[in-house]
Amino acid sequence: MLAYILPRFWKIFLSVSFLTGTCMQPVLAAAPQAKAGDIVGYDLIKNYPQDELKAFFKQQHIPGIMLGVKHGINIYEITYLTTYADGSIVRASGMLFVPQANAEPAPTMIYNHGTEICRESIFDGTGEQSICLAFATDGYIVLCPDYIGKGLGDRSQLYLDAKTEAGASVDMLIAVSDLLPSLQIKKGEQLFVTGYSQGGHAAMATHRLLQTKYADRFPVTASSPMSGPYDIETTVYTSRRKHYDYPGYLAFMLASFYETQGGMQLMRDALVAPYDTILPKLIDGAWPMEVVDANMPDTAFKAVKSEFYLDFEQNKNSPFRQYLASNNVYDWKPDAPVQLCYCRGDEQVTYKNSLTAYETMKKNGAKHVELWQAGRKFHHVNCALFAVIYTKMFFDEFREGRPMRHGPLFKRLLLDIGKLAVKP
Numbered sequence: 001m002l003a004y005i006l007p008r009f010w011k012i013f014l015s016v017s018f019l020t021g022t023c024m025q026p027v028l029a030a031a032p033q034a035k036a037g038d039i040v041g042y043d044l045i046k047n048y049p050q051d052e053l054k055a056f057f058k059q060q061h062i063p064g065i066m067l068g069v070k071h072g073i074n075i076y077e078i079t080y081l082t083t084y085a086d087g088s089i090v091r092a093s094g095m096l097f098v099p100q101a102n103a104e105p106a107p108t109m110i111y112n113h114g115t116e117i118c119r120e121s122i123f124d125g126t127g128e129q130s131i132c133l134a135f136a137t138d139g140y141i142v143l144c145p146d147y148i149g150k151g152l153g154d155r156s157q158l159y160l161d162a163k164t165e166a167g168a169s170v171d172m173l174i175a176v177s178d179l180l181p182s183l184q185i186k187k188g189e190q191l192f193v194t195g196y197s198q199g200g201h202a203a204m205a206t207h208r209l210l211q212t213k214y215a216d217r218f219p220v221t222a223s224s225p226m227s228g229p230y231d232i233e234t235t236v237y238t239s240r241r242k243h244y245d246y247p248g249y250l251a252f253m254l255a256s257f258y259e260t261q262g263g264m265q266l267m268r269d270a271l272v273a274p275y276d277t278i279l280p281k282l283i284d285g286a287w288p289m290e291v292v293d294a295n296m297p298d299t300a301f302k303a304v305k306s307e308f309y310l311d312f313e314q315n316k317n318s319p320f321r322q323y324l325a326s327n328n329v330y331d332w333k334p335d336a337p338v339q340l341c342y343c344r345g346d347e348q349v350t351y352k353n354s355l356t357a358y359e360t361m362k363k364n365g366a367k368h369v370e371l372w373q374a375g376r377k378f379h380h381v382n383c384a385l386f387a388v389i390y391t392k393m394f395f396d397e398f399r400e401g402r403p404m405r406h407g408p409l410f411k412r413l414l415l416d417i418g419k420l421a422v423k424p
Helices: 002-016 050-059 129-137 162-183 198-213 232-238 248-261 264-270 275-282 289-294 306-314 319-326 352-363 380-399 409-419
Strands: 039-048 073-083 089-099 106-112 141-145 187-196 222-226 338-343 369-375
Touching: 039 050, 039 089, 039 162, 050 129, 073 129, 073 162, 089 129, 089 162, 106 129, 106 162, 106 198, 106 380, 129 141, 129 380, 141 162, 162 187, 162 198, 187 198, 187 380, 198 222, 222 380, 232 248, 232 319, 232 352, 248 264, 248 275, 248 289, 248 319, 264 275, 275 289, 306 319, 338 352, 338 380, 352 369, 369 380
Parallel strands: 106 141, 106 187, 187 222, 222 338, 338 369
Antiparallel strands: 039 073, 073 089, 089 141
C-alpha cells in the first residue's frame, strides 16, 4: 500500500517546488519604527476542521499510516519585525499552523522552507506547506518564516545569509510566543528546528542563534537540518569550474553579497554582457528559479568578469569568498541533539555538507550529533519526503520521552519498502 501511495503523494508534494510564469509582487507599506520581534499583525487565512483536513489529505494521497489527522488546524499569516543586514528594522512575514484542539501545552517547531524565489507567498496546502499541516495536525505549533524580502516582507531576500535567516526565524518565534495566549493556544516547553535545502542551512543558523543568545528563553530540544549547504564556501569553490544544472543559485548568492556591500549596481559591474542587464531583471522576486537557470551560462562563473573570478579562485581573502565563509553554519558545538538528514545521490546540494558538519561538530565536542541517510539513491527533490518523515519520527520520540530514537521499527520498515517504488 505504501509503495503505491508514496509516489502519488510525492507528485503533489512537488507541485509547487518549481513554479512557472511570473509572480505577483505586493505593494509594501513602510514598517513601523519599533523593535525586532514585535508583531505587526495577523490574519486567519484558513480553518481546517478535522474532517475537512482528512478529506484533503486523502485527496492529496498523503499516507495516513505515516501522517495521520488528529486535530483540525487554524492557519494564520503573521507579520512582524526583524533586522536587516544593515541593522535597520524591517517587516517580515510567515505562516503559523496551530492545532485547534489544544487542551495540553503543545511543542513548537520552526520549519524553514527550501529555496523559493518568487516574492509572493500563498497558502494552498501543497508542497512544503503539507509538511507544516502534517506536524500541526499531530499537535505541533508550526512556524514557517517566509525569509526577509518574501511574502509581505520589506526589502530584498538575502539568499543563504545566515544572520538574517536565523534572525527572521527567532524574531517570528518571539512574536508568535507573545501572540499565542490571545489565540488561546498553550505553548509547551519543547522546541524543535528543521528545514530542507536552503531551509536546512537556515535551520542550522537558527539553532546556533537560539543556543548562543536565547538559551534561557527558548532552549532547543532537538534539530534536524536536512540536505543543507552548511559549508557554502567549500561547496561553491570546489564546483566553480563544473557544469551545474542550477546556475541560478549563484546569481542569488551574488545578489545577496552585493546587497550587503552597497547595492545592485556593484553586481552589474561584476557581470559580463549580456548577464549584466539580464540577471538583475530576473532576481527581483518576479520570476521562478527555472527562468533564472535558463538565462545563466552552463557554468555559473562564466557570468562574471575574469578579474572577479580570478580573485575568487586565487585569493582566499577575496570579498566574495569571505562573504561565503561568513555564512558557513557548521563550525560550532550544539548542546541539543542534532540529526543531519541527507541523501548520497543529491545532485543539488552535495551530501558532503552533512559529513563536514557532523565531523566538525564532533571535533568541537558535540555529544549528540548523528548522520541519518534518508536514501542512498535519491536526488535532491526525492530525498525530501523521506528526510521529512525521518525528522518527524525523530522529534516524536522526544515528545514521548524517548530521545535520540528514530521511530517505531515497523514504520522504518515501511519506509524502506516505499523507497523501492520511488525513482532516484
